[in-house]
Amino acid sequence: MSTKQSKDSAQSTTKSGQNDLRLGEQRKRIDQIDQQVLDLLNQRLEIAREIGEIKGRRSTDVLDGRRETEIFQKLLELNQGRLLSRKALFEIFARIISASREIQIPHARSASGFEAPALFAVIGNPVSHSLSPIMHNHAFSAIGFNGVYIPLEADDVQSAISGLKSLNFTGASITIPHKESVIDFLDDLDDAAGRIMAVNTIVNSDGRLTGYNTDWSGAMRALSDKVDIKGKDVAIIGAGGAARAVGFGIKAEGGRTIILNRSIPNGEQLARELDAGFIPLSEVEKLDCDVLINTTPIGMTPNVDDMCLPKTMLHHNMVVMDIIYTPLKTKLLREAEKIGCLCIDGLSMFVYQGAEQFALWTGQEAPVEIMRLAVLSALENS
Numbered sequence: 001m002s003t004k005q006s007k008d009s010a011q012s013t014t015k016s017g018q019n020d021l022r023l024g025e026q027r028k029r030i031d032q033i034d035q036q037v038l039d040l041l042n043q044r045l046e047i048a049r050e051i052g053e054i055k056g057r058r059s060t061d062v063l064d065g066r067r068e069t070e071i072f073q074k075l076l077e078l079n080q081g082r083l084l085s086r087k088a089l090f091e092i093f094a095r096i097i098s099a100s101r102e103i104q105i106p107h108a109r110s111a112s113g114f115e116a117p118a119l120f121a122v123i124g125n126p127v128s129h130s131l132s133p134i135m136h137n138h139a140f141s142a143i144g145f146n147g148v149y150i151p152l153e154a155d156d157v158q159s160a161i162s163g164l165k166s167l168n169f170t171g172a173s174i175t176i177p178h179k180e181s182v183i184d185f186l187d188d189l190d191d192a193a194g195r196i197m198a199v200n201t202i203v204n205s206d207g208r209l210t211g212y213n214t215d216w217s218g219a220m221r222a223l224s225d226k227v228d229i230k231g232k233d234v235a236i237i238g239a240g241g242a243a244r245a246v247g248f249g250i251k252a253e254g255g256r257t258i259i260l261n262r263s264i265p266n267g268e269q270l271a272r273e274l275d276a277g278f279i280p281l282s283e284v285e286k287l288d289c290d291v292l293i294n295t296t297p298i299g300m301t302p303n304v305d306d307m308c309l310p311k312t313m314l315h316h317n318m319v320v321m322d323i324i325y326t327p328l329k330t331k332l333l334r335e336a337e338k339i340g341c342l343c344i345d346g347l348s349m350f351v352y353q354g355a356e357q358f359a360l361w362t363g364q365e366a367p368v369e370i371m372r373l374a375v376l377s378a379l380e381n382s
């Protein structure tokens, strides 16, 4: 070996020795931090246990959902560090809060006894990928509501509805393909659901099932976060069930609707029902509007590069909404964002329609931020 080679080899041995040392030190620090985190968690749980005992003695509700929502909101504001993803923050603290709850619940049970939870379901086919169970179960838990929400796949909607009644479910969500056909098997219909002729929510009051539609009000809440619809020209692309619900809302809010649809008879039919204008989707270049809403599945996963109209039709002072939420940012929203449009994603409508359901079922205001985080976290995980 030459002198240079032996020098190089000695240098590299020293460097690797230094790296080993540094690695060892960093691992030791991580072990110390883990120990501190564990100590802090145990301290937190001990305090939670004491609070549970005090509340148990006083017979007050152990679970305090409002406080949990406040904790999440405060943490989101405080978080400036490496924990950049809201999903990670949410998941870590959801587990910590749930561990606190588990410690408190035995005291709660001994104080008030076990109560069977109120039952809820989403009925449709398919439902296995529905995000509603995640969203509603987190929301129940956040406000301390004793409820359980499950997916129920059903082809025969009549049997599913009679099952809900006989098992005394408190409420249900109805999804594709039963939103229209379910109406025949309900006892009462809310005014808006009757006009839209579609139901996405059922409330069971003493054995009477009433159908509601929260798709329209959810869509309007999502829009009203960004724009006042009154007097605006609003283009809806699509003429299916979602378009009917959104169109009903636009009309109720005083917007002027234009329907664009691939199939002319379907588009003309909905335009007539809503007193709206109609343009065949193939003639989209004729469109001039302030707000554009895509209600078709164009651009949905896996076809993430599809778009419902040419990007040249977008202009920077348009508000653009897509009701698709997989992906969260569709091609339409990506292109609209590039030219400076105000954009609204499908998650907002989904969370708000769920929040409206939650209020109908529980009589309480929904923890909207927790619902949004629960769905975001599930979407980021999928």
Ligand code: NAP
Pocket (backbone or CB within 6 Å): 176, 215, 238, 239, 240, 241, 242, 243, 261, 262, 263, 264, 266, 267, 281, 295, 296, 297, 298, 300, 323, 324, 325, 346, 347, 349, 350, 351, 353
């Ligand atoms: P739908 O009743 O089946 O209607 C689908 C509409 O899209 C029809 O007007 C159809 O046109 C049009 N369409 C479908 N494929 C098309 C294509 N390749 N090119 C052009 N037009 C096409 O469905 P929906 O219940 O209204 O739901 C539509 C979408 O909204 C779904 O992706 C659903 O997941 C989403 N959604 C989201 C929320 C939310 O909370 N964010 C709520 C409800 C629905 P034709 O009339 O020509 O067939």
